[in-house]
Amino acid sequence: MENSQIVTVSALVELLQEVVEDNFVEVLVQGELANVSRPASGHCYFTLKDQKSQLRCAIFRSHLRALRFRPEEGSEVVCRGRVSIYPQRGDLQLIVEGMEPVGVGSLQLAFEQLQQKLAAEGLFDPHRKKNLPEFPQTIGVVTSATGAAIHDILTVLRRRSAGVKVLLRAVRVQGEGAAEEISAAIADLNREASADILIVGRGGGSREDLWAFNEEVVARAIAASEIPIISAVGHEVDISISDLVADLRAATPSAAAELVVQNRLDLERHLDQLVLRLGQQMKSRLLLLQSRLQGLEKRLKAPFEEIRLQRLQLQQLYLRLDQAMKAIWADCHERLAIASGRLDALSPLAVLARGYALVKQAETGALVKSFEQVEAGDRLQIQLAAGELIATVEKAAKKL
Incomplete structure (x- = not known):
């Protein structure tokens, strides 16, 4: 190597x-x-x-x-x-x-992932959504100061409800850092607590343009808001995470403005209808009470006449009571007589009156019914219908 x-x-x-x-x-x-x-x-x-x-x-x-x-x-x-x-x-x-x-596009996947995450945490739960105030005096708006959204909102408010105060918190609504500005604006308006309701949104655009309202930081800021929030992002077909978390979704910024105020003409028309209905109900009620009063007047009688009638009724009751007592007395007397007769017929005194006698042992008082109960020399007490006898037995034997 x-x-x-x-x-x-x-x-x-x-x-x-x-x-x-x-x-x-x-x-x-x-x-x-x-x-x-x-x-x-x-x-x-x-x-x-x-x-x-x-x-x-x-x-x-x-x-x-x-x-x-x-x-x-x-x-x-x-x-x-x-x-x-x-x-x-x-x-x-x-x-x-x-x-x-x-x-699938990265934006769609990110949307679905965040939607699943926030739904699991309950941020979309209808029970946590707050009711909108009926007549807000101050409306907070979180959007761009130069966009079409604020122009549309102000136009609707001027037309439908004069005198409402608008508090604009200008933010960037697209691009890097926009989501952080939107969430910070929502938190600031909650700390100030001067607005009765908030509109958060922007006009239409591409999905990338609207993406700031699909960021988690904005969703959590909306969920944490103590002030009711209407989300108005893009056009009617656009659905954002902010729409799902907010207390109410509006299809457009103009629709959001219409939701937070009521047309004065509509309100006056409604009040006129209420007054008319109230007048009709009061008239019907008075007629019913008048009819009842007339009926009571017809049924009402003079006090002396009423007393006289009551006295007659009382006398009739006394009479009926006296008759009933007499009838009861006669019936009882008759029943007593019958019972007395039956009693006399069964009385041992009546038997004695016909000649019979009662025999008893003088010493014990025991009733003697047979000769076997005595012996010669026994003392007997004999009761008669009138008086009694004392006797001595000389002999006791069976009658032949």
Whole structure:
């Protein structure tokens, strides 16, 4: 082996690095994301793979922030970047500077990802949405000071509700930093607490132009607002994350202005209808009460006449009571006589009156019913219908 053919590992890696990085300055690679890792440094590391091969990749924090969507495990993407060799390990890797999802635009994917995330947190829940004030005195508007949105809002307010105060918080509504300005404006108006309701939005534009209202920072600012918010972004067909989080969505800025104020003519017309209905109801009520009063007057009688009638009724009741008592007395007397007759017929005194007698032992008072109960010489007490006798038994024998 000749010495001229021997190189160090570092030298070889440097040669390979030079060849690779000089020839693959920008490449587009399609594959599936795997082993996605996001350490505390803010960078993102992952593997890009297909059915046969895989390639280690890294996207640094500055480029990661520029992505419209969040790289997720299993997503099919196209990565734009440069091929490099990591000297410390001699690993071939792709330094990604841009990324697009396959089959769907990055903006649509970012929208769907954020929508799912906020829905899971309950930010779209109808129960957390606040009711709009019926007659706001001060309306806060977060939009561009030079755009068509503020012009449309002011036009509607001047036509429909004179005297309403408008508090404009001018912000950028597109481009880098616009979302942060919008969220800061919402927070500032809540701290001031001088507005009764807020309109947040802008006029129409492309999806990229409207994207500030699909940023998470704006959605969370709307959700945290203590003041009710109407979201009015773009045209009627445009739906943004702000629309979903806000307390109410308006199709356009003009529609938002119409929602927060009521036309005075409509209000006066409504009041006239209420007055007319109230008058009709009062008239009907008075007629009903008058009819009832007339009926009561017909039924009402003089007090003396009422007393006379009550006295006659009382006399009739006394008479009926006396008759009833007499009838009860006669019935009771008759029933007593019948019972007395039955009692006399069953009385032992009546039997004695017919010549019978009761015989008892003089010493014990026991009733004597048979000759076997006495012996010669026993003293007997004989009770008659009138008086009694004391006798001595001379003989006790069965009657023949």
